[in-house]
Amino acid sequence: MTDPPADVFLLPGPVRMDPRVLRAMARPAMNHRGPEFKEILADVRTLTQYVFGTKGEVAVLSGSGTAGLEAAVTGLVRKDDRVLNLVNGKFSQRFHELCGVFAHATALPFEWGTAVDPKKVASAMEAGAFRAVTVCWNETSTGLTNPMAEIAKVVKSHDAFLIVDGITAVGGLENQMDAWGIDALVMGSQKCLAAPAGLSAVALSKRAYDSLHSDTSFYTNLKAHVDALAKQDTPYTPAVPLFLAFREALILLKEEGLSNRIARTKRLAEAARAAVEALGLELFPDRRFASNTVSAIRYPEGVEDAKFRQILRERHRTIVAGGQDHLKGRIFRIGHMGICTFEDLEVGFRAIEATLAAEQYSFSKGVGVEAIRARSQSP
Amino acid sequence: MTDPPADVFLLPGPVRMDPRVLRAMARPAMNHRGPEFKEILADVRTLTQYVFGTKGEVAVLSGSGTAGLEAAVTGLVRKDDRVLNLVNGKFSQRFHELCGVFAHATALPFEWGTAVDPKKVASAMEAGAFRAVTVCWNETSTGLTNPMAEIAKVVKSHDAFLIVDGITAVGGLENQMDAWGIDALVMGSQKCLAAPAGLSAVALSKRAYDSLHSDTSFYTNLKAHVDALAKQDTPYTPAVPLFLAFREALILLKEEGLSNRIARTKRLAEAARAAVEALGLELFPDRRFASNTVSAIRYPEGVEDAKFRQILRERHRTIVAGGQDHLKGRIFRIGHMGICTFEDLEVGFRAIEATLAAEQYSFSKGVGVEAIRARSQSP
Numbered sequence: 001m002t003d004p005p006a007d008v009f010l011l012p013g014p015v016r017m018d019p020r021v022l023r024a025m026a027r028p029a030m031n032h033r034g035p036e037f038k039e040i041l042a043d044v045r046t047l048t049q050y051v052f053g054t055k056g057e058v059a060v061l062s063g064s065g066t067a068g069l070e071a072a073v074t075g076l077v078r079k080d081d082r083v084l085n086l087v088n089g090k091f092s093q094r095f096h097e098l099c100g101v102f103a104h105a106t107a108l109p110f111e112w113g114t115a116v117d118p119k120k121v122a123s124a125m126e127a128g129a130f131r132a133v134t135v136c137w138n139e140t141s142t143g144l145t146n147p148m149a150e151i152a153k154v155v156k157s158h159d160a161f162l163i164v165d166g167i168t169a170v171g172g173l174e175n176q177m178d179a180w181g182i183d184a185l186v187m188g189s190q191k192c193l194a195a196p197a198g199l200s201a202v203a204l205s206k207r208a209y210d211s212l213h214s215d216t217s218f219y220t221n222l223k224a225h226v227d228a229l230a231k232q233d234t235p236y237t238p239a240v241p242l243f244l245a246f247r248e249a250l251i252l253l254k255e256e257g258l259s260n261r262i263a264r265t266k267r268l269a270e271a272a273r274a275a276v277e278a279l280g281l282e283l284f285p286d287r288r289f290a291s292n293t294v295s296a297i298r299y300p301e302g303v304e305d306a307k308f309r310q311i312l313r314e315r316h317r318t319i320v321a322g323g324q325d326h327l328k329g330r331i332f333r334i335g336h337m338g339i340c341t342f343e344d345l346e347v348g349f350r351a352i353e354a355t356l357a358a359e360q361y362s363f364s365k366g367v368g369v370e371a372i373r374a375r376s377q378s379p
Numbered sequence: 380m381t382d383p384p385a386d387v388f389l390l391p392g393p394v395r396m397d398p399r400v401l402r403a404m405a406r407p408a409m410n411h412r413g414p415e416f417k418e419i420l421a422d423v424r425t426l427t428q429y430v431f432g433t434k435g436e437v438a439v440l441s442g443s444g445t446a447g448l449e450a451a452v453t454g455l456v457r458k459d460d461r462v463l464n465l466v467n468g469k470f471s472q473r474f475h476e477l478c479g480v481f482a483h484a485t486a487l488p489f490e491w492g493t494a495v496d497p498k499k500v501a502s503a504m505e506a507g508a509f510r511a512v513t514v515c516w517n518e519t520s521t522g523l524t525n526p527m528a529e530i531a532k533v534v535k536s537h538d539a540f541l542i543v544d545g546i547t548a549v550g551g552l553e554n555q556m557d558a559w560g561i562d563a564l565v566m567g568s569q570k571c572l573a574a575p576a577g578l579s580a581v582a583l584s585k586r587a588y589d590s591l592h593s594d595t596s597f598y599t600n601l602k603a604h605v606d607a608l609a610k611q612d613t614p615y616t617p618a619v620p621l622f623l624a625f626r627e628a629l630i631l632l633k634e635e636g637l638s639n640r641i642a643r644t645k646r647l648a649e650a651a652r653a654a655v656e657a658l659g660l661e662l663f664p665d666r667r668f669a670s671n672t673v674s675a676i677r678y679p680e681g682v683e684d685a686k687f688r689q690i691l692r693e694r695h696r697t698i699v700a701g702g703q704d705h706l707k708g709r710i711f712r713i714g715h716m717g718i719c720t721f722e723d724l725e726v727g728f729r730a731i732e733a734t735l736a737a738e739q740y741s742f743s744k745g746v747g748v749e750a751i752r753a754r755s756q757s758p
Binding site (some may be wrong): 009026033064196198217220238239240241379 | 404481692
């Protein structure tokens with residue numbers, strides 16, 4: 001153990017966890033086929049439907065977000081099916097690579113930091129018969145939220161399944177999956193829910209559930225997971241401590257109320273963006289599509305990524321994320337989802353200001369922190 | 380929460396965990412791409428090689444044992460390859476079903492409770508060209524250990540990969556995977572290692588590592604997992620708390636010493652078998668192949684499974700497992716692996732005796748407990 005635990009943990013996931021969640025996780029071993037765990041799975045199912053805002057079927061897999069995406073894809077498409085992948089960042093690119101293993105996958109690329117254009121999706125769909133379309137609702141790599149309702153409208157007008165990576169969206173962004181017509185929506189435990197990393201959840205439309213097959217999956221066999229959960233069971237040994245923590249995090253979310261959490265996440269995001277602007281910094285993504293769960297911020301001239309994050313970590317015990325792939329060194333990213341508070345943001349931006357000052361970036365000292373404080377006090 | 384936590388937790392996995400493991404797990408969120416987690420992964424890799432007793436490559440997946448088996452199978456065989464599955468219990472049957480999804484799988488069945496016969500394996504292999512053979516080293520469902528070295532010798536004499544489910548074997552049974560020629564060996568975190576459920580580890584021979592392909596897997600892409608771990612990384616978001624707990628459980632194992640743990644597990648198994656015999660009960664499996672990590676015991680006439688385990692659980696806070704599939708109602712199973720002690724067994728058998736007595740089974744009161752105590756005192 002070399003580092004002290006961070007006081008300010010602002011990654012775009014995993015995010016800070018409530019002590020109640022940690023305590024729930026650290027229970028002694030439990031019989032995952034016994035009556036007590038059945039009750040836990042019953043709660044998990046109901047509360048997972050709540051966080052997805054759906055009446056449809058759900059599954060919770062012992063595996064991180066990628067496992068959930070794989071379950072949705074392998075359950076709905078076959079090797080010869082054509083799948084259209086909307087790609088505008090690292091995670092949508094990875095989603096495309098995943099689809100390439102299990103289907104005939106075609107990428108429709110958009111520049112990183114710009115949103116998916118529904119008109120271009122419509123043209124692509126008219127040009128080819130796709131069984132499914134994938135999109136990353138909230139691109140964690142670029143801090144951008146794609147226009148989900150509009151994309152869903154286009155996909156729904158064709159006869160294709162809409163499979164959505166909602167890993168940093170569900171529980172943090174306004175969601176009407178049933179009304180919009182999302183067929184499969186995937187979330188990760190360690191993001192807006194603020195549970196530990198290691199579980200993923202999938203919600204399905206009725207027509208998606210009715211179409212599930214098991215030809216190319218075993219561990220991620222979505223039908224097996226859905227049907228088992230409906231009977232308070234799991235097809236394989238579950239990651240018991242993660243389920244205990246997941247349930248507690250869902251209870252915390254329900255106590256706050258889903259719409260309250262989404263509204264609070266939005267206020268935090270607006271505060272973070274106000275601080276960025278006050279400091280004379282620039283968001284990476286198109287401002288109109290800036291994400292409410294993660295902000296991606298361009299480094300100003302002269303501020304070097306590794307050094308910036310090292311100072312933050314070592315001098316200020318503050319953890320933020322860097323950029324990925326070709327954005328490495330060009331941006332840093334902060335998460336403001338889950339149980340993140342205005343205090344977290346304020347302390348985080350105080351550390352960011354101090355680090356920028358140490359790196360000779362010039363700005364009016366205190367304006368970032370002040371912007372957050374002002375927002376925290378507005379209704 | 381309906382049940383009180385069990386005082387005596389004798390499942391054949393998940394097994395009782397050391398408080399150090401629980402404490403390691405309940406840490407606040409950690410950056411899984413930061414320097415601290417890299418050190419943890421470095422430890423995990425070295426100590427995983429230690430528990431497997433191998434110099435070869437290893438991977439640790441965020442998924443339970445089935446995920447590890449899927450990784451080994453999808454990494455080594457392709458859809459058109461023929462795979463021979465040696466089946467003599469529920470878990471080897473499931474392994475066969477898994478292989479059926481990813482390859483052309485043929486089962487060679489043996490009666491449940493009897494061991495795999497290496498001579499019959501040899502005949503089957505002479506009759507067909509198999510790319511791989513799978514075996515469940517220790518059949519948790521029947522409390523039976525297959526003759527691993529002899530099976531390996533047969534498979535090695537043909538040009539096939541030997542893929543072994545060692546989920547309740549590795550860390551509890553004598554293992555010479557490199558010398559015997561096992562190509563892929565899979566363990567589960569919640570068994571002999573006494574870590575929480577939710578991780579699986581895979582160890583590979585050199586020729587297996589050199590043959591890995593990524594055509595049919597993504598989340599369980601074994602090459603991606605192996606190569607990432609060698610660089611203190613993971614291909615996808617890891618189940619961070621489970622890795623922290625896994626590492627602590629590995630450190631505990633190293634402190635005890637692998638050979639000491641294996642010897643202690645053997646002494647516990649002998650004590651359990653002595654108690655079973657003293658009580659006039661019968662083991663389910665062929666006595667010559669009785670497992671050292673889990674004992675499967677036939678119910679005597681007149682003792683009903685559900686009631687027996689309910690009394691144990693509610694009156695004596697003691698958890699044991701029932702039978703599975705056609706063995707449901709016919710046997711109960713107790714685990715004596717991991718950090719199980721003679722005290723655990725003694726208290727467990729005291730509860731078993733009291734429950735048998737309550738169910739009108741007649742035996743000399745105290746002989747089971749006495750048999751365990753006698754063994755615990757012998758060198």
